[in-house]
Amino acid sequence: MAAYLNRTVSLMSGDGPHNRSPMPSIPDHRQIRASADNSPLQIFVKAKKKINDIFAEIEDYVKDTVIYMNDLGKEPNILEMDVVQKTQEFVKKVHGIRDVLSRDHMKVAFFGRTSNGKSTVINAMLRDKILPSGIGHTTNCFLQVEGSPNDEAYLVLEGTTEHCAVESVGQLAHALCKEKLSESQLVKVYWPKNRCLLLRDDVVFVDSPGVDVTPNLDEWIDLHCLDADVFVLVANAESTLMVTEKNFFHKVSTRLSKPNIFILNNRWDASANEPEFLDQVRRQHQERAIDFLVKELKVCSPKEAEERIFFISAKEALLARIAEQGNTSPSMALADGFQNRYFEFQDFERKFEECISKSAVKTKFEQHSQRGKFITNELRECLDKMFND
Ligand SMILES: Nc1nc2c(ncn2[C@@H]2O[C@H](COP(=O)(O)OP(=O)(O)OP(=O)(O)O)[C@@H](O)[C@H]2O)c(=O)[nH]1
Ligand SMILES: [Mg+2]
Known part of the structure; x- marks a missing residue:
């Protein structure tokens, strides 16, 4: 409801279809937040730093204990060997956890x-034409975009270590064409973190081929979905949610308990051609999407579902962002109601960031915290026992 009210207020303040401004004049929330650094993604970033610091301390504590035990072990009959061995194993375990922690990220x-x-939505969020997009069947394998460790753009094919250079989407599409890729295969695209805050903050994007072009949905879920923190269903607002899309998410929700799913009714710029039906069509899509999330998948309440459904135009958002960065006008005229769609795109990003950040902290760090507590308790018990004996 809150989301609906926000959008309504924005409509009332003069962004209606007939009050079009040729250039995006809404300040982009990511730019504003860049300086204040108060992005919801910071929940994850700060938690990751904190848990890494704690495990660095645990590692020091375990190593000190091993040194102490080794010294004591030189004295006869003070220590049993299995206690020393157990403590030495903790060193390896803590090191392993630190390794996993340093690689943890938020995956959408x-x-x-x-x-x-789908590819256009990701490009709009990344503010650049990174992934190939176009009419027809374009994305022919899984593409994962993540921040590059050395601020260079390159891609790595699954099962190889070779870095293929990419500077532009043209090169990326070309590099992908050269390879014989299977649709379930993963290509990792490393993109400079300084070009996008989401990448800097450890968000990893996974683009997929259309769910309607494969019989291998189960394999896709096994290979690419089980560790995702958030799923985005990019639907076509010019038609309606289709059985193939629904089936895929039915499968996902049998494998994961209550997956976080957002539904984007994309291509909403088409509504500008038929303004007389805009409200009616919007209501129809909204009701169907809510029913899908609440009654069919049972992944959220009706109130939560309202915060998960958006009407956007990824193409316009991307054009506007590229124009903003170049301080120019968008390369084509934007349809009536652009301001609302762009506002809604930013609203989606904000809700998405909150959701992915909180979800990833819980799924990624909860288990590690339990392990950390277990190891420190075990060590304390060993030391208490030594002291008491
Ligand atoms: N009018 C309009 N066109 C869009 C919008 N979003 C994407 N397109 C266009 O639709 C075409 C397909 O977009 P893609 O992003 O390649 O779609 P996809 O879902 O990744 O497609 P596959 O990779 O084939 O599965 C491109 O020509 C885009 O420019 C939108 O919001 N409005
Ligand atoms: Mg695509």
Whole structure:
């Protein structure tokens, strides 16, 4: 409801379809937040730093204990060997956890029918034409975009270590064409973190081929979905949610308990051609999407579902962002109601960031915290026992 009210207020303040401004004049929330650094993603970033610091201390504590035990072990009959061995194993375990922790990230995966605009949505969020997009069946394998460790752009094919250079989407598409890729295969695209805050803050994007072009949905779920923190279903607002899209998410929700799913009704710029039906069509999509999340998948309440459904135009958002960065006008005229769609795109990003950050902290760090507590308790018990004996 809050989301609906926000959008309504924005409509009332003069962004209606007939009050179009040729250039985006809404300040982009990511730019504003860049300086204040109060992005919801910081919940994850700060938690990751904290848990890494704690495990660095635990590692020091375990190592000191091993040194102490080794010294004591030189004295006869003070220590049993299995206690020393157990403590030495903790060193390896803590090191292993620190290794996993340093690589933990927030993962969002995009699904939907071919040409619904999945790659365009990701490009708009990344503020650049990174992934190939176009009419017809474009994305032919899984593409994961993450921040590059050395601020260079390159891609790595699954099962190889070779870095293939990419500077532009043209090169990326070309590099992908050269390879014989299977649709379930993963190509990792490393993109400079300084070009996008989401990448800097450890968000990893996964783009997929259309769910309607494969019989291998189960394999996709096994390979690419089980560790995703958020799923985005990119639907086509010019038609409606389709059985293939629904089936895919039914499968996902049998494998994961209550997956976080957002539904983007993309291509909403098409509504500008039929303003007389805008409210009616919007209501129809909204009701169907809520029913899907609440009654069919049972992944959230009706109130939560309202915060998960958005009407956007990824193409416009991308054009506007590229224009903003170049201080120019968008390369094509934007349709009536652009301001609302762009506002709604930013609203989606804000809700998405909150959701992925909180979810990833819970799923990624909860288990590690339990392990950390267990190891420190075990060590304390060993030391208490030595002291008391
Ligand atoms: N009018 C309009 N066109 C869009 C929008 N989003 C994407 N497109 C266009 O739709 C076409 C398909 O977009 P893609 O992003 O390649 O779609 P996809 O879902 O990744 O498609 P596949 O990779 O084939 O599965 C491109 O020509 C985009 O420019 C939108 O919001 N409005
Ligand atoms: Mg695509």
